[in-house]
Amino acid sequence: MSKVIPLARGAKVVVMTGAGISAESGIRTFRDGNGLWEEHRVEDVASPEGWERDPALVWRFYSDRRAQALTVQPNPAHRALAALEAHLGDDLYLATQNVDPLHEAAGSKRVVHVHGELMKSRCEDESCTTGPFDDTNLYFGELPRCRCGARVRPHIVWFGEVPFEMHAVKRRVQACDWFVTVGSSGVVYPAAGLVREVTYRQSMGEAVRSVYVGLEAPANADAFNEVVIGKAGEVLPGLFAPV
Numbered sequence: 001m002s003k004v005i006p007l008a009r010g011a012k013v014v015v016m017t018g019a020g021i022s023a024e025s026g027i028r029t030f031r032d033g034n035g036l037w038e039e040h041r042v043e044d045v046a047s048p049e050g051w052e053r054d055p056a057l058v059w060r061f062y063s064d065r066r067a068q069a070l071t072v073q074p075n076p077a078h079r080a081l082a083a084l085e086a087h088l089g090d091d092l093y094l095a096t097q098n099v100d101p102l103h104e105a106a107g108s109k110r111v112v113h114v115h116g117e118l119m120k121s122r123c124e125d126e127s128c129t130t131g132p133f134d135d136t137n138l139y140f141g142e143l144p145r146c147r148c149g150a151r152v153r154p155h156i157v158w159f160g161e162v163p164f165e166m167h168a169v170k171r172r173v174q175a176c177d178w179f180v181t182v183g184s185s186g187v188v189y190p191a192a193g194l195v196r197e198v199t200y201r202q203s204m205g206e207a208v209r210s211v212y213v214g215l216e217a218p219a220n221a222d223a224f225n226e227v228v229i230g231k232a233g234e235v236l237p238g239l240f241a242p243v
């Protein structure tokens with residue numbers, strides 16, 4: 001029988017998704033064979049230093065990814081999480097390392113993008129009042145400038161930068177009944193370390209459980225109570241069972 005998480009009324013669930021959840025929609029992951037990091041050097045396209053060295057290259061990299069993300073559709077895994085939100089409301093906290101908009105496209109209303117959003121850009125001058133803005137169809141060519149004169153940069157958390165909302169995510173993990181990670185290789189911190197909060201709480205006698213769902217065991221597999229091997233789009237639709 002496949003894995004089922006029984007959800008009693010009032011159960012609090014935190015789900016952290018990674019690139020694997022969007023793989024069946026046709027978005028490339030980072031570290032699988034044919035992953036994005038096979039073709040591009042992380043330090044060239046996903047670091048503040050790379051941006052300083054060659055902003056046009058970085059801009060093109062994200063523009064290409066944005067253009068591709070606009071052509072794909074959410075899959076049953078994204079839809080299962082949207083349905084779970086419709087059922088649990090605020091008791092589901094959905095955080096994602098993904099920058100694509102597929103959770104929202106599936107109908108999820110509350111999505112926390114800890115590594116930023118592909119469809120947003122922002123002024124790189126932090127003192128500028130232009131906050132992150134939707135740029136879905138705006139820029140695919142020239143590197144744009146903000147009205148203040150500074151460069152506009154992708155609203156993406158690069159290596160060496162601080163992920164968004166991690167304190168809030170951690171607080172929710174510290175208060176949840178179930179922590180579920182989907183399709184993440186477990187090598188990028190701090191996201192990969194969240195499951196340790198569950199381990200700690202268990203050591204204090206708390207009744208919280210952690211589950212990983214993905215094609216293969218992640219690097220932090222030992223920290224999860226259960227590792228379910230399978231495609232997100234096949235496992236998630238049957239994973240949560242309200243009781």
Ligand code: APR
Nearest residue numbers: 018019020023029030031097183184185188214215231232
């Ligand atoms: N269903 C479930 N899991 C899958 C599927 C699938 N259909 N296809 C691939 N996977 C799994 C892979 O086995 C792998 O373990 O998804 C995981 C993807 O791992 P990564 O490519 O490393 O992606 P992720 O963990 O999300 O990367 C974290 O690294 O470069 C950064 O900022 C980027 O947010 C990203 C972060």
